[in-house]
Amino acid sequence: MKSLKLKVxxxxxxxxxxxxxxxxxxxxxxxVLATINPIEQIxxxxxxxxxxDAEQLLSAIDRYNANTGLWPWxxxxxxxxxxxxxxxxxxxxxxxxxxxxxxxxxxxxxxxxQTCPGTDEIKAQFISRITGSTSNPLWIHYDNVSGxxxxxxxxxxxxxxxKQADDKCANPPTDYPVASVCGGNCPTTQGxxxxxxxxxxx
Numbered sequence: 001m002k003s004l005k006l007k008v009x010x011x012x013x014x015x016x017x018x019x020x021x022x023x024x025x026x027x028x029x030x031x032v033l034a035t036i037n038p039i040e041q042i043x044x045x046x047x048x049x050x051x052x053d054a055e056q057l058l059s060a061i062d063r064y065n066a067n068t069g070l071w072p073w074x075x076x077x078x079x080x081x082x083x084x085x086x087x088x089x090x091x092x093x094x095x096x097x098x099x100x101x102x103x104x105x106x107x108x109x110x111x112x113x114q115t116c117p118g119t120d121e122i123k124a125q126f127i128s129r130i131t132g133s134t135s136n137p138l139w140i141h142y143d144n145v146s147g148x149x150x151x152x153x154x155x156x157x158x159x160x161x162x163k164q165a166d167d168k169c170a171n172p173p174t175d176y177p178v179a180s181v182c183g184g185n186c187p188t189t190q191g192x193x194x195x196x197x198x199x200x201x202x
Contacts, residue, residue: 043158046192047199050136051161053129054152054201057091057138060107060121061150067119071142071150072106075116086143088153088180088187088198093131103140104131136192141177141200148175153200155186155193165197176200 013021064072073083083089093102101116104127109118130138141151156162169182179185181198188194 040158040160044160046136047154047156047158047161050138050154050156051199051201053126053135054138054154056122056126057107057130058150058152058201063121064107064119068117072121073103075101075106080144081142082144083140083142086141086177088139088141088177090187091130091138091140091152093127137187139181139187139198141180143175143177145175149173149202151177151181151200151202153177153181153186153198155188156195156197156199157193161199162195162197165195165199168200169197 061072064070070077070079071081073079074081091103093104104122105116105118107119107121108124108127109120129135136154136157139153141153142148156165165181165186168176169178172178172182177200181200184196186193186196186198188196
């Protein structure tokens with residue numbers, strides 16, 4: 001009787017097979033990175049954050065105006081209702097009219113300074129974030145013309161948001177601050193964006 005000899009194939013990959021798998025994974029990784037473009041995704045995330053901050057600030061400004069009859073950059077009705085004669089103004093902890101009651105202080109709440117309204121429309125953490133050195137600055141425009149809107153703007157970093165800025169500048173609303181935010185006039189020296197055309201809300 002013939003004895004049966006079974007050949008047992010060793011399990012596992014050979015060195016050549018492993019190298020082929022690694023090479024294929026490398027090609028796929030490069031293809032995915034080229035498709036996703038991580039820098040663009042990071043920039044889009046920053047722009048989305050700036051847009052969210054602008055929306056939150058606009059909402060707070062509208063609520064303040066509805067409740068007090070004043071804009072948060074006004075201390076009394078005698079203060080100018082426009083901001084800096086309608087020019088684009090950086091939102092900071094200083095007041096464009098020289099008062100100690102800044103727009104952000106009026107919208108927030110500062111227990112140490114009871115002379116300002118401090119309506120608590122926005123939180124201290126929000127103020128710290130939008131005025132911090134790592135955030136892309138927000139800019140405000142209001143010319144106090146009947147029917148015109150308050151605009152909050154920022155200089156975009158991502159391709160998607162740059163296209164939004166281009167589209168808005170190509171077909172601007174009647175009250176859009178074209179001279180301040182289009183044609184390379186969007187401030188680039190004090191922020192993260194360097195495009196020269198702002199994204200402005202609303």
